[in-house]
Amino acid sequence: MPRPPIRTAPGRSATSRALSVLDAFDERHHTLTLAQIARRTSLPVATAHRLVGELCRARLLRRRPDGSYEVGARVWQLGLLAPPTALREAALPHLQDLVITTGHTVHVAVLEGRSALVVERLAGSRTQPTRHSPGGYLPLHCTGVGKVLLAHAPRDLREEVLRAPARYTPWTVTDPAVLRRQLDAVVMSGHALSTQEHHEGVWSVAMPVTGPSGVVAALGVLAPLTAPRLADVLSPLSAAAAAISASTVDVGYGVDAADDA
Amino acid sequence: MPRPPIRTAPGRSATSRALSVLDAFDERHHTLTLAQIARRTSLPVATAHRLVGELCRARLLRRRPDGSYEVGARVWQLGLLAPPTALREAALPHLQDLVITTGHTVHVAVLEGRSALVVERLAGSRTQPTRHSPGGYLPLHCTGVGKVLLAHAPRDLREEVLRAPARYTPWTVTDPAVLRRQLDAVVMSGHALSTQEHHEGVWSVAMPVTGPSGVVAALGVLAPLTAPRLADVLSPLSAAAAAISASTVDVGYGVDAADDA
DNA sequence: ACACGTCTTCCATCGCATGGAAAGCTTTCG
């Protein structure tokens, strides 16, 4: 019997569909069943089934004994080649120093789209095993690291972000004019401040980490409002930022080696 | 003018081609140009160009200012969802303890195909900033961690690996019968030994890390031949393996939460 | 036993991936 013509593909390319399967996984969904993947990607089950099979063959996904799927170790391996890893390696020892000297939580972030991507974060008290926000995003306009990155970002991105700054707390600054002035001050002074603008009861200072070609990341310290003076943090923060900048010089511009077949 | 019929696709699926582009990147090639990618994947330049464009749109690749490509931060983020990350987080504090008490280099590895995948590695002397073999592979038949993993692996994998054990040093054991006996001993004794079987001048001991459903990883200590007695290492190694096993219990079987659109 | 949800296989249709060709561009060399 002739089958009625299939409603066929919307417009997305074959590859983009396969990749959207990967996007179905996130912090809250480390493992998914086929049906869940189909729903979350809005793909027909049959199509999802085929794509998932391909991704498993490429080891980007792994089928678990119970039949569900998880992100494969291959992705982790590939991720080690991405820029955040090199920065993370370079920064880690200095982050530890900074945690020890300040006693507060510290983190490093890079500019990623219209957000700050947290590359590493170390908690202040060693009692807590570092709930890992690494991999998470922070807003650019109301966090210390975000302001540093935004202040040194291209003009157009800066203006785009200032167009509609989201409010997180009663203290969040949402006036573009005020923010513009703050960002100019960040460039001048070399550090950025945020006081309860993202989370109540928390303030942060951040400074830029520079590479061969300008600012590549931001280093920030988080402290409770009750914590003493900014002055106590600025000096070690500055030292750590300089140290990371120094060890980052030879990172990122790596191999240019011979060609290959 | 009518174009001669295109030689068309060999047989690989569209998706597999796109993914093969990712495989073009490795430890020695953090950044590649379009032409290099085309060569390394054996794809026509035009095809590679289109695929690379798609991967960039999905943020799995990033175009660098100089025009070349690198693995994108998105891959790093996805990699954080993969099993090795959870294991790594759980193991790290205990690895540090073990490094301090033994003074030697330690590492954790999981079974990946026919190799041991190194999940984390910490150097003994703090002078060296840990050349990161994380992400690298070790052979199963001639390393401490490899033997532990192989000894607890399914029968068929075990036999497959024993079929043709590669020689790395004059001390590498390549006799299947001897290896079989060693592996049985590993299961009985709870630890595996390798003396110069992989690298000359280095011996290693390893023990299994267990999860809810058997052995999930191996914890190993590397030491120079000149280092003193095995007995000095066994006890702290055992303690660390137990500690990691304990904190790994709730890892891997995570969210089974509500469904989703 | 029936209803429901999941996973898997099958296959007719036509959308879109494909790759040769040519143009624009930069770098290297004589």
Next chain:
DNA sequence: CGAAAGCTTTCCATGCGATGGAAGACGTGT
């Protein structure tokens, strides 16, 4: 300085293979 070599990008006619509805197998709950 002009030519040559290499890299990147765009174009588009062709037909391959991605697509998704349907049906069957399986497991589970009522």
